[in-house]
Amino acid sequence: MSKDIRIRKGLDIKLVGEAEKVTVEAIRSNVYAIRPDDFHGIVPKVVAKQGTEVKAGEPLFYSKSNEKMLFPSPVSGEVIEIVRGAKRKILAFKILGDKEQKYADFGAKDIKAMSGDDIKTHLLASGCWPFIKQRPYDVIANPDVAPKAIFISGYTTAPLAADSDYVLEGKEKELQAAVTALSKLTDGKVHISVDKKGNSPLSGIANSIIHNVSGPHPAGNVSVQIAKIDPINKGETVWVVNPQDLIVIGELLLTGKFNAERTIALAGSSVKTPKYFKTKIGAEVSSVVYASGVHDEGNIRVISGDVLTGENVKPDGYLGYYHNAITVIPEGDDYELFGWNKPVFNKISPSRALTFSWLFPNKKYELTTNTNGEHRAFVVTGNYENVFPLDIYPLQLLKACVVNDLDAMEQLGMYEVAPEDFALTEFICVSKQPHQQIIREGLDLMLKEIG
């Protein structure tokens, strides 16, 4: 069964440095790091103390709020350091990887014979649970709440992001195993959306409803698809899973091994030869970035994830738990003479105020991290709506979050959004307001106050 979803509002940001569809094996990273901050809202309780030898898949820590929820080590090796910050908050677990990888054996399973509860227990015990996130609040799914449906977006529209069709190629077996398992966790359906024009390995998956999506970014964002397929109401929960994480779940079910291997895109205008790499969750980004060479090494920003939603990890950082791309772009730490009023040809603009990107719709741009202006109060109205396909008033919702008005947030549709949905409005914001941060803080407040 398949349905078409067409998104009209949005903006495709075309950037220089798209990854070429060639995959190479990355240099093996010495140290891997898992950062508890990647799992938003989770307070870690250490299982593997410093000096412990762990196998791939064995837990490093569990969640303070739910001790069944385990967070695994992506590789086997020795926990060499638990990095702590202010108030002894755990910032990262660092694992020195073994040359010969040893995997914890969770046992190959016969998915058909398993019940929903069996699968839940199995995923929690094997550390695969954190791959499942929930809406509302965009946090790791609460295993005690039954979702009304599960959504998987196999359509990538974010700029320079790893192409789902390409990274999932040849993994049909794992994907099918994972989807079959997930379909037992909900009374509703598993909805998978794929690129209408693409040829996704997901489009043949059984036990699910396939949706063909087309349109500009953020059409690939799962919130947009949920809103079109089965919008979230107050009190309802849906789960979402990234397609590349389905592979890990599928492999676990089929072989009993937690294999954190992942094909990631290395992209961005600072990379000399952008392409795809096979590496593992938590690997050092330097093991990938320098293999391809970078332009102007002293002036780069290394982002784990895509340019809109990723995280600034610095060249000595690590690949994030949910990320399947590393983007390297030039820093924009420089002044520009009369930058605010001269005609601009080399940057993207949604307007035509002496900016000429509208003349060249297919040109690829080389953007830096400069904000192109300073933080201001919200002034301009009506421009966010042009890139925001949800039936929500973005400006009003942001303002409700800024003033912590819980009632207004709830009424205006806060349950339906995640910070990533405000990445585009943040990109075009004339007042340079931190939209994603505002929404994240708003969601956290709601989670705390309403739950």
Added chain:
Amino acid sequence: MALKDKLHKLKLKYKDTKMSAAYNAIHTFLYMPNETTHSGAHIRAVDDLKRTMNTVIMSLIPCLIFGMFNAGYQHHLAAGEIQAVSNGFFSSEFWAIDNLVVGLWKVLPLVVVSYVVGLVVEIIFATIKKHEVEEGYLVTGMLVPLIVPIDTPLWMLAVAVIFGVVIGKEVFGGTGMNILNPALTIRAFLFFAYPTWMSGDKVWVHGAVERTNEIAEGAQLDAISGETVLGALAQGKEFTYSVSDMFLGFIPGSVGETSAILILLAGLFLIFTKIGSWRIMLSATLGALAMGLIFNGVVHAEWISESSKFYSLMSTEFWHHLIIGGFAFGVVFMATDPVTASQTNKGKWIYGFLIGFISILIRVFNPAYPEGVMLAILLMNVFAPTIDHYVIQGNIKKRMKRLKLKTA
């Protein structure tokens, strides 16, 4: 570059001092700052508030230049020194250096006073409240000299600007937080605080007031009439200007509001650059036409006699309302102010329509002060949050209905 580095060092020197707001305000005019993204998206589009405001100012420049020539033209014409324009927009009688000299002499001081006083107030507030100087006043400062009569005394303008910026904007929290359009607050203040000076028919042409005083003192001179089209109509007089004069702008009025054609071009430019809201401009025009048609209908149905004091404004052909008075200027530059207008797209249609509708209503029924557009916009500024409230309630109700369907 040496200058760049020197300014950067100064910026670091002033950082976290009281001077930083004032310094940064000037520095960022020269150089776009070196700020990089800290959270969320790592890249940003090129538009910022300065660019947005600058686009509006660019669209105002033709009106300003025309206003300067018109100031001189009206002055010389009223004094009987030159002939009326004869061959269209590019008439040599109008675009003469003599006219420009008067304009420069009278209009530039208005611009300078407006900017200097306004920006000083802004910088003082930014320094006290420890935030950056926001760009809101860049447009306001240009609008103000264009919407006041040419002979407005500079001290009066300065007082009005201080009132408008402080009471109209800063007490609400500064740029982005104000309820009323600051430029219109300034104009409204002028007109209601100094009615004896402002409401006469003399301030619209440079020299008319002085001449009247001279005559009063016994000088043997002809009086200069400085009446605007609206003023004449409100007193039941006939039009003395042709439609083309009114459309091109060769009529007395506030400095920059007379040339409907330049305002139309500026409006199209703002729509093209996606800075101005086409919804507001279009719906306000429709609203004005609708009200105009209603009044024409009343006259046509002979419900009103020629002796009525409303007759001549009511019988003005409906589309003439668009090109006389400050209507066009108000709709293109003031009603579209994003902070004080409705913020939802649906709300903008309602807001704009009502501005057009009420403008003409006030124009016709308020003979003492026939310029309705200012009051209409201020009134709708106050109602804009209410309009938005109901538009947003529609969205909220839709969401609640979805929930009910689900649980039922």
